[in-house]
Amino acid sequence: MSPFTDNPAESLAALGEVELISRIRDWLGAANPPAPAGIGDDCAVLPDSPVPNLVTVDPVVYGRHFDDATPPALAGAKLIKRNLSDIAAMGGQPTSGVLALAAGSNVSLVWLEAFIRGLAGTCIEFSTTIVGGDIAELPAGQFVGTLTLLGHAERKLLRTGTQLGDRILVTGALGGSIASKHLDFTPRIAEGLWLAGRSEVTAMMDLTDGLAKDLPAMLTAGTCAMLETASIPIAPAAEDLATHSGKPAAEHAFCDGEDYELLFMVKGDANLDALLADWIETFTTPLCCIGKIDTVKQASQNRRLINTASGELLYPDGGYQHLKRHD
Ligand SMILES: [Mg+2]
Numbered sequence: 131m132s133p134f135t136d137n138p139a140e141s142l143a144a145l146g147e148v149e150l151i152s153r154i155r156d157w158l159g160a161a162n163p164p165a166p167a168g169i170g171d172d173c174a175v176l177p178d179s180p181v182p183n184l185v186t187v188d189p190v191v192y193g194r195h196f197d198d199a200t201p202p203a204l205a206g207a208k209l210i211k212r213n214l215s216d217i218a219a220m221g222g223q224p225t226s227g228v229l230a231l232a233a234g235s236n237v238s239l240v241w242l243e244a245f246i247r248g249l250a251g252t253c254i255e256f257s258t259t260i261v262g263g264d265i266a267e268l269p270a271g272q273f274v275g276t277l278t279l280l281g282h283a284e285r286k287l288l289r290t291g292t293q294l295g296d297r298i299l300v301t302g303a304l305g306g307s308i309a310s311k312h313l314d315f316t317p318r319i320a321e322g323l324w325l326a327g328r329s330e331v332t333a334m335m336d337l338t339d340g341l342a343k344d345l346p347a348m349l350t351a352g353t354c355a356m357l358e359t360a361s362i363p364i365a366p367a368a369e370d371l372a373t374h375s376g377k378p379a380a381e382h383a384f385c386d387g388e389d390y391e392l393l394f395m396v397k398g399d400a401n402l403d404a405l406l407a408d409w410i411e412t413f414t415t416p417l418c419c420i421g422k423i424d425t426v427k428q429a430s431q432n433r434r435l436i437n438t439a440s441g442e443l444l445y446p447d448g449g450y451q452h453l454k455r456h457d
Pocket of ligand 1: 215216219335336337338
């Protein structure tokens with residue numbers, strides 16, 4: 131569905147900002163608590179947190195993250211889910227967010243209602259509220275929704291906790307997200323919270339730009355990731371895409387963006403079988419060990435992914451690079 135309409139009576143142009151905010155509060159429903167904990171004052175007043183606070187921000191941009199073919203409820207849900215995935219990556223619990231909309235006055239009210247209701251439904255599903263926001267006007271035909279999401283974590287589980295000898299694990303299956311998963315995924319909040327409670331987990335992040343680009347972000351100087359390529363979980367969508375993209379399915383698994391899976395490290399001396407057994411009792415989400423952290427043998431391997439069997443570098447320039455021209 132197109133976000134835009136040629137009929138001003140059915141667009142944002144028919145409402146002033148005050149009426150639009152009132153409508154948005156209605157559409158958010160139970161996802162918007164009463165002021166001062168929610169929308170209605172200059173700032174929202176949040177409760178004190180006894181544990182470390184988290185904050186993250188992500189947008190959805192018309193023409194970039196969704197288009198006319200995207201159901202508006204899924205575009206709204208995607209906005210909060212992208213942020214939830216970042217909270218999950220820290221082993222955190224989401225709490226509340228603020229929503230900044232920048233929109234042309236020809237955005238359709240029917241479309242915006244569905245977008246906000248899609249966002250609100252996902253907020254409720256993940257016990258998260260929208261406590262404020264802002265509206266700004268863009269030229270006609272443009273729409274950007276930006277959500278800043280807060281959360282808290284019992285423990286600071288960072289990307290940089292990786293240690294020599296750690297095993298490398300990943301949830302779910304990778305690649306081919308563009309077919310549908312980028313709009314229809316479950317943020318790994320429950321899995322992230324569980325993993326943060328396991329002392330053998332040393333570091334974690336969420337996969338958004340592809341394993342080839344994201345995994346090096348967890349490697350410290352002098353280390354590399356030795357990967358068992360046969361253990362990489364390749365999504366069926368990556369296999370489908372490979373039949374007409376001219377690239378192997380494995381390349382899609384390493385280099386496609388928007389997997390929204392968790393990538394994490396487990397101490398080398400920990401009982402991995404015990405962790406996997408506990409996982410299977412708790413989650414249906416697949417979990418794979420794909421390799422381990424080793425010392426580099428030569429400078430070219432520094433912070434790189436290495437095929438354990440062949441010793442070759444894996445996709446040294448792979449993954450999605452924002453702002454870099456790919457054509
Ligand atoms: Mg992230």
